[in-house]
Amino acid sequence: MKRLFLFIPVVLAITLGVVMYAGIGKDPTYLESALIGKPVPVFELAALENPDVMLRNDIFSGQVSLLNVWGTWCPACRDEHSDLVWLAEEKGVSIIGLNYKDNREQALQWLQTLGDPYSVNLFDPSGGLGFDLGVYGAPETYVVDAEGIVRYRHVGVINEKVWRETLEPLIRKYSQEG
Amino acid sequence: MLRLLTLALLLTGSILAQAAPNDMYPLDSEADRERFQNLTKELRCPKCQNQNIADSNAPIAEDMKNEVYRMVRDGATDEEVFEALVGRFGEFVRYRPQLEPRTVMLWATPAIVVLGGVLIVIGVVVRSRRNTEGASSLTDEQRQRAEKILQTDESNTTGNSGPRT
Numbered sequence: 001m002k003r004l005f006l007f008i009p010v011v012l013a014i015t016l017g018v019v020m021y022a023g024i025g026k027d028p029t030y031l032e033s034a035l036i037g038k039p040v041p042v043f044e045l046a047a048l049e050n051p052d053v054m055l056r057n058d059i060f061s062g063q064v065s066l067l068n069v070w071g072t073w074c075p076a077c078r079d080e081h082s083d084l085v086w087l088a089e090e091k092g093v094s095i096i097g098l099n100y101k102d103n104r105e106q107a108l109q110w111l112q113t114l115g116d117p118y119s120v121n122l123f124d125p126s127g128g129l130g131f132d133l134g135v136y137g138a139p140e141t142y143v144v145d146a147e148g149i150v151r152y153r154h155v156g157v158i159n160e161k162v163w164r165e166t167l168e169p170l171i172r173k174y175s176q177e178g
Numbered sequence: 179m180l181r182l183l184t185l186a187l188l189l190t191g192s193i194l195a196q197a198a199p200n201d202m203y204p205l206d207s208e209a210d211r212e213r214f215q216n217l218t219k220e221l222r223c224p225k226c227q228n229q230n231i232a233d234s235n236a237p238i239a240e241d242m243k244n245e246v247y248r249m250v251r252d253g254a255t256d257e258e259v260f261e262a263l264v265g266r267f268g269e270f271v272r273y274r275p276q277l278e279p280r281t282v283m284l285w286a287t288p289a290i291v292v293l294g295g296v297l298i299v300i301g302v303v304v305r306s307r308r309n310t311e312g313a314s315s316l317t318d319e320q321r322q323r324a325e326k327i328l329q330t331d332e333s334n335t336t337g338n339s340g341p342r343t
Contacts, residue, residue: 031224034268101237127241134266136224136238 033142033153034134040067040148041132048099048107048121055122060148064174065094066167067142068118069130071102072110074138080157081114087163088117093171097121100130100138143167145174203247214250217259218243222271230273
């Protein structure tokens with residue numbers, strides 16, 4: 001019996017080792033969105049292309065879409081832009097843009113020179129919807145299902161790998177459910 | 179004279195720098211000002227993860243401070259402020275996570291470790307006390323026997339060592 005007690009430190013060390021090993025390589029900046037499973041916050045924002053057109057939550061209904069948060073001030077958004085164009089043109093993905101804390105003219109110019117992958121763009125210069133969504137670093141991309149429920153959030157650049165491994169399976173899954 | 183002037187300038191400068199945060203978020207009552215200070219210290223910035231939103235200059239921390247300010251000004255309770263921000267950014271932004279199934283281990287581990295330590299100490303004390311009591315709890319008969327054994331042992335030793343000298 002007494003001998004068994006001698007193994008306690010070893011057991012403790014192994015448990016601690018396993019717990020800590022599980023944490024290695026995890027990205028501490030990755031945060032799961034607080035909105036998973038909840039509807040996109042209620043909003044009413046002007047379209048980027050036309051200040052007179054007001055857009056509301058119903059733009060999400062009907063199909064699974066990606067909600068991409070971007071701004072011309074965000075260098076990583078430029079990195080992913082060509083991949084967004086590729087997704088919209090080659091894969092037929094519906095991408096809704098949220099132009100976040102940006103300037104209308106610069107944003108429109110950006111779309112003209114780099115291409116426009118968005119089916120529609122929300123113009124959010126004060127960042128109100130971004131704040132309600134819990135956006136903490138552009139670019140962020142949300143998978144929103146046909147009922148306007150947030151299903152997934154990706155923080156960071158979208159590329160072919162992210163699409164293949166994460167987004168495509170999710171879009172397929174929620175398209176079938178809808 | 180120049181030195182004095184510099185000193186005066188530096189002093190006013192530092193006073194201004196300290197006063198700045200309050201001027202940016204003017205609140206009527208001292209209680210509200212204190213509440214705003216405490217709330218912004220208790221909330222964590224999601225972008226710069228080792229800072230609270232009071233210390234952080236990240237744009238997101240500014241937005242959060244503005245929201246806290248607006249809510250405090252409009253008379254929201256602390257709990258309402260926390261809920262509003264946790265609802266957007268997740269439990270992560272609370273420096274003191276709430277007690278819920280997911281965080282039970284987080285809160286219980288220190289108590290479990292302390293309890294374990296206390297149990298070990300009690301065990302050690304009880305065992306050592308039992309040992310000392312055992313040593314002094316010989317019956318008279320046992321004691322006499324023990325003394326006899328010790329005496330014979332002594333005489334044996336002297337007897338053995340005798341011829342050698």
